[in-house]
Amino acid sequence: MIKIExxxxxxxxxxxxxxxxxxxxxxxxxxKLEYHAEADDSERDNVESAVxxxxxxxxxxxx
Amino acid sequence: xxxxxxxxxxxxxxxxxxxAVPDAVPVTIAPVIIVGASLGAxxxxxxLRRAGYAGPLTVIGEEPHAPYNRxxxxxxxxxxxxxxxxxxxxxxxxxxxxxxxxxxxxVSADLEAxxxxxxxxxxxxxxALVIATGLRSRRLDLPLIAGRHTVRTLDDAMALRxxxxxxxxxxxxxxxxxxCEVAATARKxxxxxxxxxxxxxxxxxxxxxxxxxxxxxRHEQHGVSFALGRTVAAILGEVAxxxxxxxxxxxxxxxxxxxxxxxxxxxxxxxxxSLDLTDGVLADSAxxxxxxxxxxxxxxxxxxxxxxxxxxxxxxxxxxxxxWNIPTDTGKxxxxxxxxWLADDGSFAELVxxxxxxxxxxxxxxxxxxxxxxxxxxLTDGDIRILQGELSGAVAVGYYxxxxxxxxxxxxxxxxxxxxxxxxxxLASGKLT
Numbered sequence: 001m002i003k004i005e006x007x008x009x010x011x012x013x014x015x016x017x018x019x020x021x022x023x024x025x026x027x028x029x030x031x032k033l034e035y036h037a038e039a040d041d042s043e044r045d046n047v048e049s050a051v052x053x054x055x056x057x058x059x060x061x062x063x
Numbered sequence: 064x065x066x067x068x069x070x071x072x073x074x075x076x077x078x079x080x081x082x083a084v085p086d087a088v089p090v091t092i093a094p095v096i097i098v099g100a101s102l103g104a105x106x107x108x109x110x111l112r113r114a115g116y117a118g119p120l121t122v123i124g125e126e127p128h129a130p131y132n133r134x135x136x137x138x139x140x141x142x143x144x145x146x147x148x149x150x151x152x153x154x155x156x157x158x159x160x161x162x163x164x165x166x167x168x169x170v171s172a173d174l175e176a177x178x179x180x181x182x183x184x185x186x187x188x189x190x191a192l193v194i195a196t197g198l199r200s201r202r203l204d205l206p207l208i209a210g211r212h213t214v215r216t217l218d219d220a221m222a223l224r225x226x227x228x229x230x231x232x233x234x235x236x237x238x239x240x241x242x243c244e245v246a247a248t249a250r251k252x253x254x255x256x257x258x259x260x261x262x263x264x265x266x267x268x269x270x271x272x273x274x275x276x277x278x279x280x281r282h283e284q285h286g287v288s289f290a291l292g293r294t295v296a297a298i299l300g301e302v303a304x305x306x307x308x309x310x311x312x313x314x315x316x317x318x319x320x321x322x323x324x325x326x327x328x329x330x331x332x333x334x335x336x337s338l339d340l341t342d343g344v345l346a347d348s349a350x351x352x353x354x355x356x357x358x359x360x361x362x363x364x365x366x367x368x369x370x371x372x373x374x375x376x377x378x379x380x381x382x383x384x385x386x387w388n389i390p391t392d393t394g395k396x397x398x399x400x401x402x403x404w405l406a407d408d409g410s411f412a413e414l415v416x417x418x419x420x421x422x423x424x425x426x427x428x429x430x431x432x433x434x435x436x437x438x439x440x441x442l443t444d445g446d447i448r449i450l451q452g453e454l455s456g457a458v459a460v461g462y463y464x465x466x467x468x469x470x471x472x473x474x475x476x477x478x479x480x481x482x483x484x485x486x487x488x489x490l491a492s493g494k495l496t
Contacts, residue, residue, distance in 0.1 A: 056132075
């Protein structure tokens with residue numbers, strides 16, 4: 001299990017994470033980010049990619 | 064205090080207490096050298112380790128700072144004054160043993176002898192070379208006086224921040240993304256702002272006149288002035304900046320001059336080599352550097368916005384793409400391809416031929432307007448359509464070439480752009496124009 005943390009003060013809801021880890025991140029009807037704070041280990045590569053592509057660098061994996 | 068390398072740090076591992084080279088690696092093996100120490104270098108190093116390369120890896124870069132995120136430089140860094148630690152990319156365990164030589168500029172390369180030479184005269188042999196030196200700001204060819212600024216590096220932004228005080232009069236030369244973003248930030252900080260640019264509208268080259276005019280209208284609503292269709296004739300002031308004289312004779316007085324007139328590729332250190340340096344460094348779709356005779360080098364790669372490479376999502380034309388996602392996409396690609404070449408496990412030939420079609424993506428915040436785009440709007444043949452919404456509100460604008468969507472730009476829209484992004488992606492799998 002991995003823990004995901006998004007700094008919602010930094011997040012600008014660009015939604016780039018959605019492409020990298022679609023099971024965990026999505027933009028709601030108001031274009032606001034929704035995400036799962038916990039994910040299966042099998043998602044680690046996807047979450048790391050989501051961390052990489054966030055323009056605001058707002059996502060981190062809590063180790 | 065930052066715990067990462069700072070000013071004048073040389074030859075220090077990037078946030079690591081271990082030695083630079085693991086004990087298991089014989090010191091006689093030349094390292095992979097990445098020249099340039101920004102985001103592209105970091106992603107390349109990470110991807111090389113992910114691909115299984117455990118040998119020596121050295122990054123040599125001119126800036127004193129470890130890799131940091133540049134988008135906040137024109138916004139948050141100017142408005143709230145964050146430090147390097149706030150914009151630095153987190154270091155990962157996998158790259159803890161990478162040697163980071165910061166504040167060190169590579170001045171030349173010898174591709175036959177496989178060395179690069181740094182500005183202290185030292186020669187560094189390499190087994191493979193990654194070119195990641197990126198761009199620098201283009202400057203007006205005018206006398207250097209106090210009060211002239213640009214925004215490319217963290218140090219640039221820090222220096223400008225100190226001058227953006229309420230009531231200061233800022234003259235911005237250039238109406239591209241950096242120019243418009245810095246203008247908006249300066250206005251929000253209480254400065255008077257005038258944008259001078261040769262185009263008929265701001266952002267006309269990347270986004271076209273339709274969207275450019277709308278963004279101008281929104282800037283004007285916030286009190287930004289424009290002098291468009293004008294060029295700079297002279298700079299006024301002998302010790303410090305006092306104003307600009309335009310080609311029309313008109314004078315724009317000001318306290319602070321910001322130059323955002325595009326960028327220049329940092330290829331000087333490769334002059335005299337066989338590489339094709341026509342615009343950046345030419346690379347094939349595996350991002351191998353290509354010589355003027357067409358030879359692609361298995362041991363030399365190019366990453367980031369200095370790489371001119373073909374993206375078959377659009378066509379076979381090699382282009383440089385100055386978007387934020389490109390250092391990450393190209394760095395990962397080079398890590399995989401070069402990692403396979405270094406491993407010599409037979410996977411290299413297949414990897415080289417694998418399609419590489421990164422989706423260009425960019426974002427911009429100017430006042431309350433969030434601009435978001437996918438694809439290459441500038442490739443349009445002039446066929447620009449409003450896809451949904453209204454220009455004066457939230458809108459998605461499509462850019463077509465030969466009746467195919469090649470780019471989409473949203474003002475105030477995000478999730479709604481995703482189906483259009485999908486249409487552009489479909490270009491890659493469909494037949495090429």
